[in-house]
Amino acid sequence: MTNISKSNLIIKNRKFTAEALWSMGRINGYDLFDNKLLYTVSYYDIPKNGSSSHIIIKTLNSKEYTDLTSKMRDSNDQLTKNCAQSQTNAIFDKNGRGILFNSNGKLFEYYFDSEQVEQLSTGSLDISEFKISPDYSKCLFISSVEHSYKNEDYNDLPLTSGMIFEDLNYRHWDEFNTSLPHPFVSKLNNMKFEDHPFDILENEPYESPLKPFGGIEQLCWSKDSKKIAYTCKKKVGKEYATSTDSDIYVYDTETKTTINLCKDFEPKNYGFDSNPMYSPSGKKIAWVSMERDGYESDRSRLIIFDLGTKKKSFVSEWFESNVESFDWINDCQMVFTGVWHGLTHIYLIEINNDNELVNHEQITTGQYDYKSVKWFGNMLIVKRQSMIEADELYELDLKTKEIKQISFENDFIYTQIDKASVQPKWMKTVDNKDMLVWVIYPPHFDSTKKYPTLLYCQGGPQSAVSQFWSYRWNFLLMASEGYIIIAPNRRGLPGFGMEWLEEISLDYGGLCMKDLLTSVDIMKEESYVDSDRLGCVGASFGGYS
Structure with missing residues (x-):
């Protein structure tokens, strides 16, 4: 694998370009130990046609950081040098003496004192993601098991x-289902694998986590390190392909x-259920749950299951949108992210001992999307983005609501460019309803001039047009080329209530299309929009639009 490090791109004329976009660091997972922050970031290189994941370590109150991956590449130890080529899922170990990470399908630990690595996993299984039990006695990891469709009648070839399929589900997006992700468990002795890992789903033709988008977030350890909650859709063939009914299982x-x-406790859940997480005491478990089977865009709600009383409680019914990332603060407080009116903010909820909702409040403000939340015992670390800024990490004080930036991966880009500006506009639809439209203006916008204008058509078809940052549909890049961009939250998008979300159902060429055209018609009335130079962009349902 080619070594790729952080870019030192020099930008000319203060213009954000495609080269600048691909020079940005993309922050992935993160962890905290005392006041040390760890995160992984991916760097890309266009001429080399590749990318590399780096582990970054820094203290919270400083901009100074250590690129641990680059340091490992310079090591005299060959194993340490080899591990620097590929690193994912990095976390601090129990005592903060080192870092656990995945490299080339194996689990390793890097020790700060010796500045060398040691392989912890054994055997032939490749590890894609892992979670260590709270008592550090076991390792839960994901590995693929063969699920072949080759026909035994053709052993002479x-x-x-070639593969022969006689039933669904034989393919996910761009890959054939020749293997299944399964959760494995191995006992640990001084962090090293002690025995042959066992497969929780041994001889079962199911996936956990679920393809094509599921990851280790769909599984978790109980607080006593004895049980594993996992997400699984125990269906095969046509039933698998036509159903969204996944369940939360607990394996002892x-x-x-x-x-x-x-399914074993009332009321039964028949929609898409995923992402279990035990409460700090281990007495409760929460997950996100959709109500209806077969409905991929149903509202994702936060549910709490009391392991003692066996009672289920939906605690986000007041929020008429999707619960996305969430975490426990204590057994009576939780935080989650969710989109409302084109902004993804963080919400705090309080519940009583019976898991009944006592209070809820939005604890962040501003024109941003908060994409993940993690509670580390005394502070909340969050990931934030907007249409003009990529992901960075922030520390959020729950009491004061103060937020402080703690990663600065892309400052070297922002200091060299002129940014676009983004404004929300509410417009009347053909049936006299209110629609939020984001309008993105080029850098140095001058209302006395005329600008070519693009209509952004969202895909999904039920995905929010919020303050998202995209490396495919990047509004800052479009605006930097001199375009105004119109980005409507047309009929069918979340964040405006269930009626607005579901008005697109069975009407894919109707009001949602009129909403898109309405936004253009209204913006054409502005003197700075050049009605002779109009275009549109979009993919999937956006391309259909």
Whole structure:
């Protein structure tokens, strides 16, 4: 693998370009130990046609940082040098003496004192993601098991790549289902694998996590390190392909027994259920739950299951949009992110001992999208983006609501460019309803001039047009080329209530299309919009639009 490091791009004429976009660092996972922040960031290189993931370590109150990956590349130890080529899922170990990470399908630890790595995993299984149990006695990890569709009637053609399918589900997006992700568990002795890992879903034709987008967030350890909650859709063939009904299962590593939290207890859950997380005491477990089977764009709600009383409580019914990232603060407080009126903010909820909602409040403000939240015992670390700024990490004080930036990956880009500006506009639709439209203006916008204008058509078709940063549909890049961009939250988008979300159903060429055209018609009345130079961009349902 080619070594790729952080770009030192020099930008000319203060113009944000495609080269600048691909020179930006893309922050992924993060962890905290005392006042040390760890995060992984991906760097890309166009001439080399590749990318590399780096581990960054810094103290919270300083801009200074250590690129641990680059340091490892310079090591005299060959194993340490080799591990620097690929690093993912990095976290601090129990005592902060080192860092656990995944490299080339194996689990390693880097020790700060020796500045060398040690391989912890054994055997032939490749590890894609992992979670260490709270008592550090076990490792839960994801590995693929073979699920072949080759027909045994053609054993005389051993070199053929052909496959015979007689049922669904044989393909996800761009890959055939020749393997299944399964959760494995191995005991640890001084952090090293002690025994042969066992497969929680051994001989079962199911996935956990779920393809194509699921990851380790769909599984979690219980606080006593004895049980594993995991997301699984235990269906095959056509039933798998036509259903969204996944469930939360709890597997006991000691008794080898499994219970289904969604179907074994009332009320039963029949929609898409995922992302379980135990409360700090271990007495409760929360996850996100959709109500209806077969409806991919149903509202995602936050549910709490009391492991003692077996009671289920939906605690986000007041929020008529989707619960996205969430975390426990304590057994009676939680935070989550969700989109409302084109902004994804963080909300704090308080519940009583019966898991009944007592209070809820929005605790962040501003024209941003908050994409993840993690509670580290005394502080909340969050990831934030907007249409003109990529992901960075922030520290949020729950008491004062103060927010402080703690990562600065892309300052070297921002200091060299002139940014676009973004304004919300509310417009009347053809049926006299209010629609939020984001308008993105070029740098140095001059209202006395005329500008070519693009209509952005969202895909999904039920995905929010919020303050998102995209490396595919990048509004800052479009605006920097001199375009005004119109980005409507047309019919069918979340964040405006269920009626607005579901008005697109069975009407894909109707009001949602009129909403798009309405936004252009209204903006054409502005003197600075050149009505002779109008275009549109979009993919998936956006391309259909």
